[in-house]
Amino acid sequence: MEREKVNNKMSESFILAILLAMVGGFLDAYTYCCRDKVFANAQTGNIVRVGITLANGEYMKTFRYFIPIIAFSLGVLITMYIRDNNNTHLHWRQVILLFEAIIIIIVSLMPIQTYLNIVSNIMISFLCAMQAESFKKVLGKPFSSTMCTGNLRRGTEYLYNVLKNNDIRVFKNVKYYFLIIISFILGAVLGRISSNYFFEKAILLTLIPLFYSIFIMINSSKKIKNSVEYNGK
Template identity: 45%
Template sequence: MLKKKWNGQMSESLLLAVFLTLAGGFQDAYSYNCRGHVFANAQTGNIVLLGQNLAQGNLLNAAHYLLPLLAFLLGVYVTGWVRHRCREYERIHWRQIVLAAEIILLITVGFMPQSLNMAANVLMSFACAMQVESFRKFRGLPCATTMCIGNMRNATELLCRYHITKDRELKRKSLHYYFVILVFAAGAAIGALVTPGMGERAIWIAAAALMGGFALMFIKEEVSGGEQLQ
């Protein structure tokens, strides 16, 4: 088959996935260890803790998990509007606008004291939702940068199919997913190590990783394939 070459943004590059996934893992470790044992990204965990506190009659504690959940939903909704309004912009990609907003939110969180943990978790959940909604595919593969459950399922399913069919392309895709999972774990490990020493400002490390991804998206790359990375 002939392969068509063209220039496109790095919106789906594996290198960009590394920056975003490192930040995603870091944020979860940071929010859990520094912001009252609430998950910035793992909303499933927040739903479990919300249900547990409601069942025990701890309504005030339940709010600590309900508000981040609502912020996540709002983040997805707002991102949909950003994509609708800004997708025709030529000078900057709409995903870069979203990433810039996420960076600003995380920098803001770093200035918030422990007394504002609930507000900090709300901002982080909102930022996470923007990232989830904007970056859903890398190198043609559906992939999450802020959670692992879907990536684990896809990786193992592809590995099984590879062992059945011996199709090396399936093996490559499977390793792609496992690599992203490893990067997420590395981000979480870094977050767990540095957060106790840096405190609230540790989130700026995640913001720096996102800045790297933001800068990377200005780079044009020559890609082989039949679908544009927009």
């Protein structure tokens, strides 16, 4: 139980939030630049398009926009299943990041073609759902690594409290949220630039922050284990 608490604390660390926000921004830029100008991270746009296409009687397009929504929902469900049934020596969040890496490699092998773009966007929607469900807090506070609206709202709320109450201690929360947003933007910049040079293979660059995140979590777990063994002597 104590190890699980520490693992949860590590998964809520600021460095992990920064790394995963960069991945989120990169993926949004990648799907927009390489995969038919679609934002695959958040599903609000797809839900709106479902309504618009239904109103226009464009039922085939409705189906096209509905599939990523289903993929996102499946990503959440499978993540929760892995969380409750993980039998590996890895923490379940590390397993999720490994799943993400596998999906990224598969997407990188798909040429930029209309139908393959649809498939790749569905897979990225699935991936983003897994990440969003697995990493929902930073330093004990809610955050999202795959979209910025909630982060912007919370950061602005804290800024208002700083201005209203003149409590400079709260400013650190403003800083955290806006640094996460900046990291998301940086990821988007890198996604846009790399897509110009590497096309569908650009997504492989997200493996760097993903594997570094896994390394951080594993290294933290080892330190915890060594500390427990040392104190038990």
